[in-house]
Amino acid sequence: MLKIKNLSVSVKQKKILKNVNLTINKGEIHVIMGPNGSGKSTLASIIAGKKDYKINKGKILFENKELNFLAPEERAHLGIFLSFQDPVEIPGISILNFIRISLNSIRKANCKKEIDSYQFLKKIRNVSDLLKIDKNFLSRDLNEGFSGGEKKRNEIFQMCMINPKLSILDEMDSGLDIDAMKTLSLGINKLKNKNNSILIITHYQRLLNYIIPDYVHVLDKGKIVKSGNKELALKIESKGYDWIKN
Numbered sequence: 001m002l003k004i005k006n007l008s009v010s011v012k013q014k015k016i017l018k019n020v021n022l023t024i025n026k027g028e029i030h031v032i033m034g035p036n037g038s039g040k041s042t043l044a045s046i047i048a049g050k051k052d053y054k055i056n057k058g059k060i061l062f063e064n065k066e067l068n069f070l071a072p073e074e075r076a077h078l079g080i081f082l083s084f085q086d087p088v089e090i091p092g093i094s095i096l097n098f099i100r101i102s103l104n105s106i107r108k109a110n111c112k113k114e115i116d117s118y119q120f121l122k123k124i125r126n127v128s129d130l131l132k133i134d135k136n137f138l139s140r141d142l143n144e145g146f147s148g149g150e151k152k153r154n155e156i157f158q159m160c161m162i163n164p165k166l167s168i169l170d171e172m173d174s175g176l177d178i179d180a181m182k183t184l185s186l187g188i189n190k191l192k193n194k195n196n197s198i199l200i201i202t203h204y205q206r207l208l209n210y211i212i213p214d215y216v217h218v219l220d221k222g223k224i225v226k227s228g229n230k231e232l233a234l235k236i237e238s239k240g241y242d243w244i245k246n
């Protein structure tokens, strides 16, 4: 589904990612861990097409289509979703309206007609029940005055509503209490199927008690320096990164 080949990326002239190779197949969950400043969010951002990031070398392919020169919304239309570490506040647009607009924009780009109101409301009900979200919360303006945990919950709500092919979750577990983390993990596991993929960026092994990854990769100074499975995350939790660092 996603193939990153020899990717080098810089931000404001500073080289961040160096020769990164990563393949994520359909149905797989990959986790990226690594010390602060190693380039994890940069990797998420460059896949989603955020501006400020420049590809110096290499390619990003999504379902065999090159993403390098596509705008963020074109990538979203292809089925890529990035949950932000710190999503922006948009006063005047409710969560529900925002999701309806996003969903319809993706549908339009894929030559589908607008979502039927009944189906939309049914989906809202199912997903909000799954993620234990109060219906009143959904009429609030997007992220305005939300607590850290509410922002994360809202990001996962959007993801479950949009049902992307590739979801990139950048530190979705930071700032969540243990019950919220369990609930959101449950939602993510429910969303997961053999046709979609998830890339999770996290500092903590504890999330992986609820979401079992197929692969764990360690990024250090912009390079993937080790790959393994859940055991690697457990080892990092007990030993830190010094034994892996390049």
Ligand SMILES: Nc1ncnc2c1ncn2[C@@H]1O[C@H](COP(=O)(O)OP(=O)(O)OP(=O)(O)O)[C@@H](O)[C@H]1O
Pocket: 011, 012, 014, 016, 034, 035, 036, 037, 038, 039, 040, 041, 042, 043, 052
């Ligand atoms: N827009 C930017 N302008 C300047 N420097 C940036 C920018 N974005 C990222 N960087 C730098 O790139 C490096 C990698 O940052 P990045 O956010 O990708 O790391 P990270 O591994 O996600 O870190 P953390 O675990 O602390 O969130 C850091 O040194 C950071 O300061």
